[in-house]
Amino acid sequence: MPMIRLQLTGNDDVANELINLLTAIEGVEHVEEIGDLMPHMDDEDSSSAGLPDDKAEGFHQIEIRVPNALANDRVRSVAEALARDREVAIEYDEDF
Template sequence: MTMIRLRATGTRTGFDALVAALHGVDGVERVEELADLMPHMDDDDSSSSGLTDDRGGDLHALEVEAPSPYADSVRETADDIAGRYGLVLEYVDEF
């Protein structure tokens, strides 16, 4: 079994489409969004505090479990959906 971990930066709509598409990939055993455990601190002393340009897209963490032969299909599907919805994906070994 292969565990694919990725971070997706972008809109919630795009992320939801990514999760739905990954659920549809043959061989996928589990798709799970992980809670964000990092505190988000806004420096009140910063001149850019609270500005819209100071905030990027939403960051989402996702784990996908699939047998090894299906891992490439999972990545290809994720990359395709990311391109359609303007998501930026980062594949990581651990969160």
């Protein structure tokens, strides 16, 4: 079963909207947000604490299992349309 793995840079509402849209696509068998596996070592006493990079939108890793190339194309089309509409970034992990 082919798997698409993407990362969305945006707030939780947009991530939830994307997951709901992808779940509704015919043929999509599984959609799951994967937890952040890297611990964040933010230290309040750090010289970089409070910088704008620390306040950026969230990162959401999402896995989608599709049965074929047609479903793959649909998922990518929906994800990219939402990203344009909501002005968020989507990046695909092609190595997965």
